[in-house]
Amino acid sequence: MGTRLRDMIRSIRACKTAAEERGVVAKECAILRNAFKESDPDYRHRNVAKLMFIHMLGYPTHFGQMECIKSIAAPSFPEKRIGYLGLMLLLDERQEVLMLVTNSMKNDLGHTNQFIVGLALCALGNICTAEMARDLAPEVEKLLHSTNSYVRKKAALCSVRIVRKVPDLVENLMVPATGLLTDKHHGVLVAGVKLCTELCQTSEVAIEHFRKHVNTMVRVLKNLVISGYAPEYDVSGITDPFLQIRLLRLLRLLGNGDADISDTMSDVLAQVATNIEGNKNAGNAILYECVQTIMAIEAIAGLRVLAINILGRFLANRDNNIRYVALNTLVKVVSIDTQAVQRHRTTVVECVKDSDISIRRRALELVCALVNETNVKVLTKELVDYLKVTDPDFKGDLTARIAGLVQKFAPNKQWYIDQIILLMVEAGKYVTSDVTRSLVVVISNANALQGYTVRTLYRVFQAWDGQESFAQVALWCIGEYGDLLVSSENKLEGEEPLTVTESDIVEIVENALKDSRASSATVAFALTALLKLSIRLPNSADRIKALILEHKGSLVLELQQRAIEFGSILTKHNDLKGALVERMPVLDEARYYANNAMGIDGQQTTDIEALEPHANGHVRQPNAIEKPTAAAAAAAANLIDLLSFTDEPTTLSNSSGNALLDLLGGGPMGDANSASSPGGGDMFLDLLSSDGPAPLATTAAVPLEGLLDVEPIANTSLGNSSLNGGTPKGPPAIVDPIANISFGNLSLNGGTAKGPPAVVDPFADLTSTAMPAPASAPGLPSIIAMQTNGLKISFDFTKAVDAPKATVIKASYSNLSSNIYTDFVLQAAVPKFMQLQLEPATSGILSANSSNLVTQVIKLTNNMHGQKALVMKLRVSYKVNGNNVLEQGQVNNFPAGL
Amino acid sequence: MTIRFVLLVNKQGQTRLAQYYEYLTIEERRALEGEIVRKCLARPDNQCSFVEHRNYKVIYRRYASLFFLVGVDGEENELAILEFIHCVVETMDRYFGNVCELDIMFHLEKAHFMLEEMVMNGCVVETNKQNILHPIQLMDKTT
Known part of the structure; x- marks a missing residue:
């Protein structure tokens, strides 16, 4: 019999620990399973309700699916009701069980009771699959014309799902959807407008169609705006804000890209923007939607000013929700009207420092959209200052954004280098390798700044605080430009003098090498830097060697290998090492x-x-x-x-x-x-x-x-x-x-065309400008590579003059018997010094008594050209009269010179 | 521009009602609910009611000990969703008479029926309280 629903909930609530709860649920589930097995219809309603509760708690409930389906097929309304609810909660469109329910739904869609029809529509609208949508679309379409508003509104939203699943049904639904726009019932209107929006989003044709009905929509919206108090749909003095918002959204789709249509709706938009009061949430919701619509359509300047002013008011609002929404909209608007948004820059920058992370994120996005060459220095400074105090969650985002801005808008290289170094110091672990890599590229290109950069890095590196990215760049630069540290070359104006001795440099690298915060990647950088320094700082060579060799026993394979290799370079190959570690050529x-x-x-x-x-x-x-x-x-x-x-x-x-x-x-x-x-x-x-x-x-x-x-x-x-x-x-x-x-x-030619490569060369123009098109080497005789009782394989050769190692072989297959060969496959093998590529054969079937009908291209590269001749082993398999035949052979008679 | 889920959660973070308009496995749902609840409940009152989480935007509002959370995709009008939450609460208030956590727990199916009348496939379909409650009250009368 089981407990009552109420009792089950009580006992679950009484549980003190999660384990206890699991126990109660497991027990209930067992009882439910038994009940389902006995399929007692009296308690089905209660059981499904229990199941829902268990599902809500996050336990598996798949065993109850069939029970829901049975409930749906039951005649009584309450049982159907809970059955459908269970269906929507417990099942999803991926389950085959849904197939079983299609028929019950079809019956319910044709029921005389509006609520039962409504139930079926609702379920269909929530979970139908593409197949179900196709099957039941005619019924739903019929219901769009129902005289009952309860049914109409549900049918409209159900159609939204159907269109999403089966987009080709758009055209069937366009006309009925238009009819819904003149409906008196708000529920139907709101659903109908949604359906129109969905259709417009799915198809261009629908947009054109609904543009003809823009006047209807404008009229409906106007009535909502100017109508007096309408108690049924009133929300704090505003008539049905939900409908107004939906309409504004539909108008946005229709007005976008069409000046005439935009003109038709500009009056009503102006009316909405001026008439709706912004002191309540509902009003602001409409204004917010209205501003978005004005900015998206081809509105006249006056209207835009109105919209921008509303956003300005929003931004100055004390309510955080409104400010969030303002920032969100400004991000969208910034590409349309940058000037208007620039006016709010200071406010926006303040918002980046808001205590609320949602607002900060929006503001950051907006600031990044606002940065240009003229304000990059100011804004970057603001952002970097803020980076120092922000919480860790936000640092990653912020760092990536700053790096992006600096890269994009840096007025000069020195500023760029300074900023990135600063960024690495402040938020080292959030700086990605992309950023450091491009920094290195820039440094390598800026000849005049290399001295300055390495000195700056050195200075900062003395107080290293474990920032990985910074250490790697600094080590790379110290290794590369270590000599500039000592000599103080290329001093910039206003640069502080720095006196560094060779042993100072080695020491700073040594410190990094031994720092517990350094990862093995950083240590690898340090080792390479040391190798380079061994040349740049000849007096410290011995100390460097000792340092490198300390890592000979490193447990990290990479480091051990480096240490040993570098060690042997330093000890055994003194003559090489100068050339080996000379300064890197400029990176492009x-x-x-x-x-x-x-x-x-x-x-x-x-x-x-x-x-x-x-x-x-x-x-x-x-x-x-x-x-x-x-x-x-x-x-x-x-x-x-x-x-x-x-x-x-x-x-x-x-x-x-x-x-x-x-x-x-x-x-x-x-x-x-x-x-x-x-x-x-x-x-x-x-x-x-x-x-x-x-x-x-x-x-x-x-x-x-x-x-x-x-x-x-x-x-x-x-x-x-x-x-x-x-x-x-x-x-x-x-x-x-x-x-x-x-x-x-050649392989490209062979891949695109079946004919001889040189002739159909699609890049003939390209190649011929620089050189004669690759011509076949003359005088290569054809050979018979293999001949058996029923099969002959002959090879024709093509060779480009300029590529003596490569040969293209055209293999032609002849069937000498009077039986058809099917599943013909040729396999070829060559010695290791050659490379072989087999193109697919033109056919796998050799008809009886055919000769040279089927061909196949084989590409060969002989890496020992001139020293060794070509050899090839062939294996052929095919079927004759259903029997498998396998033949093998070796080709030794290749012409000379291949 | 659709609603992806509606969640009712109490102050302790226990789910009291969950309706999804897209399919998630049980594990995904539990994880998502946990993350979102932790994020939203930790926010002080004066912060805005919107939280971005994964690819959702969560709009939440607190009524006494109950949090109403609605997950939407990027294009939804956030303020309208706030208004919608309020409408849900008012509807429940009218039906249960000053709704509380226990009403929803013990009449979970009723709460779902109401939601079902208001939202379909992630779209708001009805906001008139009388229209929403009419079928439910009819059913109550007959049983």
Whole structure:
């Protein structure tokens, strides 16, 4: 039988601990399960109610779903009522159980009792799935025309859900929705306006349609505004604010982008803005909506002034809710009318310091929208001052915003550097690596400021307070420009003199090295800085060596490796180390920002892109290939940025083919003459030259002549080709790029067109400007690679003159038997010094007695070209008359010179 | 611009009524309720009634020992929601006669019925108290 609902609630309330509550609930659930099993209809109502309560407490109640469905099918109203409620609370549109209920709902939609119809509509409106929406849409549409207002209003809102689930029903609903706009009943009106809004949001056609009925809406709104006291829908002296707000919102959608329609509604908007009193919440809610509408439509200047004035009043209001709303609106308005918002700047800045975090967040967003070149210094100072006292929750947001502003609007580099340093000092752990990275790029570019910067950093670093980001930048700079600390070169006017000895510098790095707050990343920075200092500060070399070697036994693998490697550089390779740690070449600023700006600021990106080609005297090809290239390069360049900034000499072996190519090919090319290498070429070069003894520029750049302009293509197509994952350390990998570039070129051709590559080259124009189109090497005879009783495979060769290592093989398959071969698959294997890429065959079926109908392109790169000849193993599998056939063979008769 | 959920919570942070207009699993609901309640209940009276949490904006209002919290998406008119909360309270007052926590606990389904008449699929549909209560009172009479 179980307890009464009341008793269950009492016993749950009496529980002192969560465990006790769980116990009571578990017991109740067990009783309920039993009751459901016995399916006693007398207590079903009560049981579902209990279930709801348990559900509200946050316990699983899925076992009761069927019970709800049974209740819905019951004849009595109270039972149906609770059944539907249970359905809406306990079920969701993802459960298959809902399918079962569709039929009961359909019956209820056709019921004569308005309340039962209302129930079904309500449930449908809350949880219907796309399928249910499609099934029941005709019924609901019919109910939109019902004579009963209770049913009409629910049908209207139910239609909102239906349109959301099945957008193609918009056109069926447009006409009935228009009819609802002239309804007398407020409930129907409010739902009808909502339906119209939903339709307009879904389809352009609907917007056009409802623009014709704007006068109706204006009339309804006007009546609401000027009507006297209407007791049924009065809220503190205002008639139905909810309806007014809905109407204003619909007008906003219709007026946006249409001057005539905007003109039609401007009268009533002015009326709302002037007539509604702002001393009550309901009135303010309407004014708030009205201002948003005025700012969004093509309103005349006078109306806008009215709206801005209302916002000004809001902002000055003592009620925090109103101020919040004002800030929220100003954020939206700022792009339309910056001047008007600028007038409130001081008030807004005050709001950033409000005690209420909701207001602070809004205000901060607004301040950031208000900053420009002229006020950046003042506003940044305000914000940084505030950063010192704000609570930790807010610091992350604030720091990111300040950094963004400083980057975007800095009037000069010195100010920029100062501000970011300040930011790192005040909120070190909230400064992201993006920010520090771009700081390093800027420092590296600002030759005249390097001395100043490193001295400033040194000064601040003496009182280091554990800020990670700051320590890393400071250590990098001290390592890089440590000599400028001692010599005090490039002194700026008004800069305080600083006397530092070599041992002071080593000591400050040593302190960081031994500081317990330093993370292993920071220690890694410190070790690298020490390595660099060993050259910059020759007198302290021994002490540095000792410091580095202290980490030989570090438990962190990374640190141990660095220590040992650096140690051996210092002891064994004295002749190398000078070249190895010489000053980093200037990091390419424009490219760095081009790669990073996407996320920060669209405007900035385009500017830089426009600038970049000119700076390098290279005109970009207006070619579709640009985009993927840039994207791929951005990814690669990011990797490189990371590497060059962290000064990480190892760990490259896992990088993708793209990155590697950029790394190897991009570096020298970027240097030589081309801007088409999209990554920061200099950075790669620098990475490599600081890394190993190989003089890259000479080995790679020479054979690359004439190929430079093809390079972007190579970049895009190389994504899936294997690049052996070679490290950039040794010479073999460095010889690679030529092959890969042309290889990439060919594979792109082969990928897009089935014909011979050179002919349909979509980039012929691109390549031909710089070099003759890759022509086939003449005189390569075709061979028969494999011949069995029923099958012949012949190879035709194509070879680009400029890429001796790459060969494109066209394999043609002939079926010599009178049976059809299906599921034909060719597999090929080559020795390790070669790379192989199989394109899909033109078909998997070889019809009987066919010759050379089916072809397949195989791409080969022979890395030992000229030393070893091609060899290949083939394995063929296919089906004849339902039997699997497997054949293998080796191809040794490749023509010479491949 | 829809209401995502309506929550009634007492001063201790216990949920007394929860209606969601989008699907969340039980775990998600419990976590969300916990976070929001902690955030809202900690705010002093003089601060504004809006709290941004995850992708919701929560509009809350306190009546004696009960907090009414409404979660909406970004485009909703915050002040109108405050007005709506007040309307809910007035409706409950009229039905229960000076509503209190226990009324809602012991008549949870009634409270839901009222809410159901007022909000559908996250949209306010009716704000006239008489229209809202009419079907419920009819049902009470017959049983």
